[in-house]
Amino acid sequence: MNTENYVNQIVKHAKIASRSIASANTAVKNTALQYIAEGILSSTSAIKAENEKDVLAAQKAGLSEAMIDRLRLTDSRIGGMAEGVRQIIHLADPVGELLWGHTRPNGLQIQKVRVPIGVIAIIYESRPNVTADAASLCLKAGNTVILRGGKESIHSNIAIYKILTSALERAGLDTRGIQLIELIDREAIDYLLNADQYIDVVIPRGGEALIRTVVEKSTIPVIKHYKGVCHTYVDEYADLTMAEEICFNAKVQRPATCNAMETMLVHEKIAQRFLPVVTNKLRSSGVEIRGCDKTGKIAGNMKHAVEDDYYQEYLDLILNIKVVKTLDEAISHIATYGSNHSDAIVTDNVNSAMKFTREVDSAAVYVNASTRFTDGYEFGMGAEIGISTDKLHARGPMGLEELTTYKFVVFGNGQLRK
Amino acid sequence: MNTENYVNQIVKHAKIASRSIASANTAVKNTALQYIAEGILSSTSAIKAENEKDVLAAQKAGLSEAMIDRLRLTDSRIGGMAEGVRQIIHLADPVGELLWGHTRPNGLQIQKVRVPIGVIAIIYESRPNVTADAASLCLKAGNTVILRGGKESIHSNIAIYKILTSALERAGLDTRGIQLIELIDREAIDYLLNADQYIDVVIPRGGEALIRTVVEKSTIPVIKHYKGVCHTYVDEYADLTMAEEICFNAKVQRPATCNAMETMLVHEKIAQRFLPVVTNKLRSSGVEIRGCDKTGKIAGNMKHAVEDDYYQEYLDLILNIKVVKTLDEAISHIATYGSNHSDAIVTDNVNSAMKFTREVDSAAVYVNASTRFTDGYEFGMGAEIGISTDKLHARGPMGLEELTTYKFVVFGNGQLRK
Structure with missing residues (x-):
């Protein structure tokens, strides 16, 4: 036959x-x-x-x-x-x-x-x-x-x-x-x-x-499900200790999964305080950091993130970091480079949280939690056959x-x- | 540009x-x-x-x-x-x-x-x-x-x-x-x-x-929505007066619509009683009938339905009629030639009705009603942008x-x- x-x-x-x-x-x-x-x-x-x-x-x-x-x-x-x-x-x-x-x-x-x-x-x-x-x-x-x-x-x-x-x-x-x-x-x-x-x-x-x-x-x-280019945005109103833990978990806990973080976006107002601490912690776990200009200035010697990096699903211990001026800039970055999979905001401000969940067009949008939770069992739906980044059905x-x-x-x- | x-x-x-x-x-x-x-x-x-x-x-x-x-x-x-x-x-x-x-x-x-x-x-x-x-x-x-x-x-x-x-x-x-x-x-x-x-x-x-x-x-x-090749199956337990009205409505009321009937399936046990009456009524409204051998024998001179006819969405005053031996044969015919749009059974028997609604794989499955009702307004959903014969979303x-x-x-x- x-x-x-x-x-x-x-x-x-x-x-x-x-x-x-x-x-x-x-x-x-x-x-x-x-x-x-x-x-x-x-x-x-x-x-x-x-x-x-x-x-x-x-x-x-x-x-x-x-x-x-x-x-x-x-x-x-x-x-x-x-x-x-x-x-x-x-x-x-x-x-x-x-x-x-x-x-x-x-x-x-x-x-x-x-x-x-x-x-x-x-x-x-x-x-x-x-x-x-x-x-x-x-x-x-x-x-x-x-x-x-x-x-x-x-x-x-x-x-x-x-x-x-x-x-x-x-x-x-x-x-x-x-x-x-x-x-x-x-x-x-x-x-x-x-x-x-x-x-x-x-x-x-x-x-x-x-x-x-x-x-x-x-x-x-x-x-x-094409890929998971997931972001965590650390807002100017974030609890920085919580932000550090969430970002670390999202990147390091199991980097080869589609819901691991690939890019961290940091509001410029808290960048000076937050970046040195979090980059130290990430580096000590072997994470390679690729930063924008501002990140480089604040957190020292690192590879420069080029535009193509922001599209990458590394599935590995590599992280892009970008400092943004506003919540809007963070949302626009995610709209441009993200894959509509899972994205998180860390913030104590309810207006920032609601705007982010409303405007970020992803399958799962998080407030104050690790993107690693996108999973049928973790959502209480039982076994899953996959994660769809489509919008239909x-x-x-x-x-x-x-x-x-x-x-x-x-x-x-x-x-x-x- | x-x-x-x-x-x-x-x-x-x-x-x-x-x-x-x-x-x-x-x-x-x-x-x-x-x-x-x-x-x-x-x-x-x-x-x-x-x-x-x-x-x-x-x-x-x-x-x-x-x-x-x-x-x-x-x-x-x-x-x-x-x-x-x-x-x-x-x-x-x-x-x-x-x-x-x-x-x-x-x-x-x-x-x-x-x-x-x-x-x-x-x-x-x-x-x-x-x-x-x-x-x-x-x-x-x-x-x-x-x-x-x-x-x-x-x-x-x-x-x-x-x-x-x-x-x-x-x-x-x-x-x-x-x-x-x-x-x-x-x-x-x-x-x-x-x-x-x-x-x-x-x-x-x-x-x-x-x-x-x-x-x-x-x-x-x-x-x-590819097309609507809709069927009405007149069961051996049908109320034949109701069947006549439903079939007439499904074919004649607005033949150019996708939910109009294109093929009528008739159980052999009631064919002898039902077909002469219904074909007379349809013909008097200008419907051209294409029948299987048995239909021809019972309801007189008509065009013979060839296999390709059963796939056609006529959108016109043309109707295929086929006599079937069992409900199963009717369901199989619909599975083979239908377009998963709208199909109806006319029957007084609850077992026939439930089997038909369970096994016919169409967007809308009817018991004792005209297929012409498949429509957003008629279903109480408001305006519709179309009728999907897909199964996803x-x-x-x-x-x-x-x-x-x-x-x-x-x-x-x-x-x-x-």
Whole structure:
């Protein structure tokens, strides 16, 4: 079978399966999730053996240590995968929720009901744990899923995928409810991204280049997360001790995450007092600082921040610092260089706080807290399939509800349009 | 200025204006809408004079009478435009609604707040009333809008557009909050559809070809409505008198609309009784019937429906009729040939009704009512900017709420991520 036919068959099967998966009740879906969690644990050694093939191939291909680390499945990571699936069992099933409803003057009863989206394609890169995570979240929300992982994790993905379909089968669900594209050639993605008759949404997870390609090629709606260029603005009315702790946490606690701070903006009135202290603390934790002219004058010898730096998602112990004259300048800086992800103000002044939360156009806007909290669990939404920097459909952490849509169900007794 | 620079300037201005338009309070937005409504009425003769240029050009170019009719602005249509804008004043402002919120164990207060989307591009074809409608809806929901109408209505659009910006100015709002692309070359659309840094969503309104082009070219999320291939299924348990009235209304009351019925599915057990009566009634109103073999045998001489007919949105007095063996066959037919728009079942049996509403994957699913009700006003949502057959973000009638998104606003007092 050639690639086109192969993909065609998968998308058609996904669409067919979506009718029964969408109607499956919560108990049946949870049973399947239970089998997935158990299957992952009982197949730990088989998964590790297949994963070892991927790791060896990656080493042979000379992939970076960081990339190989993302690829590697240890006992503890496999245990974490199973635990992640178990947690999804305990989340409320969003399907069937009545979102809105009323009776019209002509007697028509209109209900807006939450329903599964249908068929979701997930295109991801090296981390094989996405295979179990994403499939389980999609299943719980009543969706059929088509998985396309990175070629470097293909053996691991196939091993995990076998557990998924076997769980569907044991639970009495259509095994075509979860499908993995096992062909590793890139053409398969092209066919997938044009199957708009069968697939309802594409969620790419990975680097900016992957996401850009998906957006350009897809005729299917895409929910995406380009990058997190997050800011903390230290206002003239900030509690400087709190500001120091928040900025340190946002930069240092886990710099490789998308909600870590990349640029700190500091009001000029408190720059002289604040910058020496905070830069000392950051530097002592190994943070490289790139400052504007004023920052350099106040906090000593450092690399000069060039304009391009302000667009960077470093994902590393590097921080831009810029002194601003006003709150407005801070908001304008974020509008120009930010990525609409997570931005914070540290201030004791309620007017500054409200203006910032109103005018900063990001998925999450913080007052006096670290941007590191942007996360489904931390927001109390449960497991997330990603964080959207889009504005349509889903913004910020995407949990189970964001994997659903709605339909209007209308009950009448013979109403005719006049 | 070349086309690229021209479009670039418009999208940048739109983004800048979006900050103040998003923050404008309801009273100011309503004042601007009031000025728009008044301006349309007081400029009736100027609008008609410009519209006459478009109509003459269209006649010269040999456009169809139907197309020229869509283009033509009469006193009554201009009055209708003004009235449409006035109605938007009375709709509740969706911006600022608190959608969800709670306090986390660590004291973080998380609020999910409804906010404007930002910058919306509307690409539409001949009907110039869209210019006022779409701009007014976008403005009320706090969005900046970029309008790109059809070249055949350019004079009318410019005349209306002058009223819009003058109203913004008089209300003290940024006049760049509503912009019209006055260049008529197609290149302008290409630049627009790639301005994903500045535009948040594209809403195309027009024929399938326009929408397909937008979907293929755009790197910006698109909310669309391809077509309405709507079905009515007459169940074996239907009240046949009610079924006759509903089917007649769905086909004949206004056949050129997207929610009109294109295919009637009839259970074989009642076909013999139902088909002769209903086809007589339809034919007497000039409906051309294309039937399956069984329909032909029961209801006499008619065109045979070929497979391609079942995909057609006729928008005309033509109807496919197919006899089905089961409810499941009806649902499968709708899944294969339908457009996920509006589909109805006529039945007295609650199990058939519930199965149909659960399994038919359309924006609006009806029991015992005409599909013609799929409409923002009829659903009690107020004015609509279109009907979405997509599943993401907006499905079915798109009113003011569907022109908004949300953000998370988080208040802390120094919380750090552990």
